[in-house]
Amino acid sequence: MVHEIDKLDKQILKLLMQDVTRAYTDIAKELNVSGGTIHVRMKKLNDLGVVKGAQLLVNPSAVGYDICAFIGVYLDKGSDYKATVEQMRQIPEIVELHYTTGSYSMFVKIICRDTKHLREILNERIQAIEGVQRTETLISLDESISRQITI
Structure with a gap:
């Protein structure tokens, strides 16, 4: 609106x-x-609802979280979406989750300490969710732009 x-x-x-x-x-x-x-x-x-709040932004690397990754999630069926979101909401390393068009059902941004931590979250938490068919992970090497829209 x-x-x-x-x-x-x-x-x-x-x-x-x-x-x-x-x-x-x-x-x-x-x-x-x-x-x-x-x-x-x-x-x-x-x-x-124009302003959704104010927040303190913490540099993840400064507190030991050095890996930013994006995970494309394929669901068994679209009706699994809501239940999957609720389970992913319980994973604090997930900082963004989007319901998408295209190849993936969902696109997740995750922040982890290192690749071992990423692998644990991916294998033991995300891929263990009922309805998650498979995932594809992309590790970010550098965040070149991060900004809000211009008013």
Whole structure:
């Protein structure tokens, strides 16, 4: 669903996307509005689902997780999707999961400590899920771009 947001909403979003820790009062000063206006606008954007929250981003390598991999998952049948998602939700190393078109039924992004850890998660957890027919794993050598959409 597309929500109508005005120029001020877009300016607020742009500034917060550059630095989510920035104080609303600082944003208000820069945009020549009151701090209350920023609070009201952010509440509206949250209520509309335009803003899905704020998060602290941790560098996985800095905490010992050196492998990023993508796993294409083939399911026995499409009706296995919901049950498979619920089981994969229990695997903390899975950081993204997408229901896809094309060859794979699902596409998973996983962060692991090393290749041994990846193999354990893949063999003992993901491939053990009922309905998972087979998988194909691609290890990322470098993340060259990671960004949000431009507002």
